[in-house]
Amino acid sequence: MMLRGLWKLTWIEIKVFMREPMGAFGTIGVPVLIFLALGRFAGNRLSAPSPVVSSFSQAGIPVLVAILIAISSVLSLVTIISIYREGGILKRLRATPLRPQTILTAHVIVKLLLTAATLVLMLLAGKRYIPPGAHVPWVSFTVALLISTWSILSIGFIIASIVPTARFAQPIGAVILYPMIGLSGLFVPIEYMPPALRAVAQVLPLTYAVRLLQGIWNGDGWSAHMGDVAALALLFVICTALSAKVFRWE
Amino acid sequence: MPPVIQVSGVRKTYGRTVAVDEASFEVNESEIFGLIGPNGAGKTTTMECIEGLRKPDRGTIAVLGLDPFRQVYKLQDRIGVQLQQAQLQKRIKVWEAVDLWASLYQKKEVDGERLLEQLGLTDKRNAWFMNLSGGQKQRLFIALALINDPEVVFLDELTTGLDPQARRAIWDLVRGIRERGKTVFLTTHLMEEAERLCDRVAIMEHGRIIDIDRPERLVTRHCPERTVILETDDLGAAERFKRIPGIESVTTIDSRITIRGASEDLVTDVIDCLSESKIRVTDFRTILPSLEDVFLKLTGHSIRD
Numbered sequence: 263m264m265l266r267g268l269w270k271l272t273w274i275e276i277k278v279f280m281r282e283p284m285g286a287f288g289t290i291g292v293p294v295l296i297f298l299a300l301g302r303f304a305g306n307r308l309s310a311p312s313p314v315v316s317s318f319s320q321a322g323i324p325v326l327v328a329i330l331i332a333i334s335s336v337l338s339l340v341t342i343i344s345i346y347r348e349g350g351i352l353k354r355l356r357a358t359p360l361r362p363q364t365i366l367t368a369h370v371i372v373k374l375l376l377t378a379a380t381l382v383l384m385l386l387a388g389k390r391y392i393p394p395g396a397h398v399p400w401v402s403f404t405v406a407l408l409i410s411t412w413s414i415l416s417i418g419f420i421i422a423s424i425v426p427t428a429r430f431a432q433p434i435g436a437v438i439l440y441p442m443i444g445l446s447g448l449f450v451p452i453e454y455m456p457p458a459l460r461a462v463a464q465v466l467p468l469t470y471a472v473r474l475l476q477g478i479w480n481g482d483g484w485s486a487h488m489g490d491v492a493a494l495a496l497l498f499v500i501c502t503a504l505s506a507k508v509f510r511w512e
Numbered sequence: 513m514p515p516v517i518q519v520s521g522v523r524k525t526y527g528r529t530v531a532v533d534e535a536s537f538e539v540n541e542s543e544i545f546g547l548i549g550p551n552g553a554g555k556t557t558t559m560e561c562i563e564g565l566r567k568p569d570r571g572t573i574a575v576l577g578l579d580p581f582r583q584v585y586k587l588q589d590r591i592g593v594q595l596q597q598a599q600l601q602k603r604i605k606v607w608e609a610v611d612l613w614a615s616l617y618q619k620k621e622v623d624g625e626r627l628l629e630q631l632g633l634t635d636k637r638n639a640w641f642m643n644l645s646g647g648q649k650q651r652l653f654i655a656l657a658l659i660n661d662p663e664v665v666f667l668d669e670l671t672t673g674l675d676p677q678a679r680r681a682i683w684d685l686v687r688g689i690r691e692r693g694k695t696v697f698l699t700t701h702l703m704e705e706a707e708r709l710c711d712r713v714a715i716m717e718h719g720r721i722i723d724i725d726r727p728e729r730l731v732t733r734h735c736p737e738r739t740v741i742l743e744t745d746d747l748g749a750a751e752r753f754k755r756i757p758g759i760e761s762v763t764t765i766d767s768r769i770t771i772r773g774a775s776e777d778l779v780t781d782v783i784d785c786l787s788e789s790k791i792r793v794t795d796f797r798t799i800l801p802s803l804e805d806v807f808l809k810l811t812g813h814s815i816r817d
Contacts, residue, residue, distance in 0.1 A: 267616045274601070274608050281603040281640070346733060349599035357593040358616045359585050 288425045289338045290380045296360030297327040297384045318399045325475040331380045332411040334371040336418035337435045341369040343422035344431035353512045406478040409472035413494035417499030423509040442468040516541050516695045522571030523609040531557040544696040546710035554719040555699035592662035594653045596669045602642040617660035627655045647678035667698040693794035703803040717811050735801035740771045743795035756781045
């Protein structure tokens with residue numbers, strides 16, 4: 263069977279990741295701490311939204327942190343793939359009946375589980391910053407974040423394919439991914455951007471991820487965001503096809 | 513019985529570097545076949561083409577009747593591979609690696625725990641890969657290569673970086689694999705390893721295979737020279753040795769006489785001569801050429817250069 267070994271490999275990758283002293287803390291802990299710090303800082307505004315800062319205050323912090331969680335997962339994937347390649351682990355796994363897609367699928371599953379776990383932790387830890395009466399669609403928001411992460415992971419594959427050594431993987435990934443947040447419409451609505459930046463924002467995947475997450479957090483239905491989901495799916499297809507071309511196993 | 517591995521006219525280039533140049537050879541069932549040569553000779557590339565990890569530019573390869581590149585998954589199910597300089601996840605436990613590998617193959621008859629026991633890794637089964645010594649890692653990789661009870665085992669430079677004791681233990685293991693009827697294909701740049709372990713060797717240099725045969729036949733063919741060094745006070749001895757047929761040179765320095773010749777019977781002839789003439793010797797040594805000398809002769813340089 264094509265996916266033979268997938269579950270065992272996934273389970274082992276989860277265990278190996280949790281044994282990494284910085285891995286679990288850096289990837290799960292940091293976004294949660296950022297959420298707590300931001301929540302505390304903006305606590306008043308969260309509970310009493312004013313029209314001026316409404317877009318940021320109502321969905322801004324949760325969405326920002328959700329995006330940080332996604333990026334953190336992607337960077338973790340980039341690092342792991344490049345370490346595995348540099349150390350010959352990918353090559354060793356390849357010299358078995360394991361299919362390449364099984365190896366990558368296992369890593370995607372691990373990262374998606376990690377994303378979901380971080381989000382749940384964040385929501386549990388930050389419960390008090392969310393206004394008591396507010397209705398937050400937890401399940402939909404989690405699904406939206408998983409779709410966003412899954413899509414951005416494909417950018418991670420391309421970065422992991424091109425970056426030569428593990429040492430540069432994380433910084434290069436960060437340099438590519440973090441600036442996208444600035445243009446994603448999270449801080450400045452896209453309509454207010456100069457035309458040139460707006461054009462850039464339109465092709466950046468984070469823009470669609472942010473719009474999807476914001477909408478879902480604010481109670482939109484899925485039907486209102488099928489365009490965003492389609493854009494993210496398209497990104498996944500393009501990037502996966504591209505990385506299949508440029509991916510190196512050693 | 514058709515050969516287990518058939519390689520003919522294989523060529524592989526990386527850019528302008530020719531890594532493997534028209535390599536052809538066959539490996540038979542239940543033999544230990546060694547590809548020997550210095551680092552960079554193209555041994556690993558050749559092996560990885562046979563394992564289906566690389567596609568040769570030209571030439572054909574068949575392993576167990578399969579095309580290693582097009583039928584790579586079918587092939588991987590029936591072979592065991594140990595790669596040079598491979599690593600596993602730093603924090604994977606020994607038993608987890610064995611368990612994972614066991615789940616990847618169709619055959620399930622090999623008992624992972626028994627394999628660990630055979631390889632002396634039982635007390636390390638809960639250790640992380642990163643905390644194993646070089647020899648332990650190598651034994652784990654051998655365990656992983658044997659987990660599917662493979663018909664052919666590929667071992668790439670398996671004792672490099674190990675101390676002599678660990679090396680000998682691994683040689684015994686490899687002999688054990690052959691005794692169970694498996695075919696072993698290995699590469700090494702250690703001539704001693706090739707001489708002691710391999711039934712047949714192919715000497716490779718600059719991507720070319722220079723000669724293939726049993727180690728002792730390669731030595732006889734390319735380096736027939738034999739040397740006897742002895743110590744005697746008998747002043748007439750040197751003259752008697754010169755009369756032995758096939759002697760090339762007899763040199764005397766003080767009481768030490770060095771006799772050189774290319775005849776296979778040189779040592780016997782010298783001993784016969786000693787007993788016939790009742791020459792009293794206080795020391796007697798022979799120097800026989802080794803695979804190392806064959807390599808030097810065939811390539812014009814030492815394998816360590």
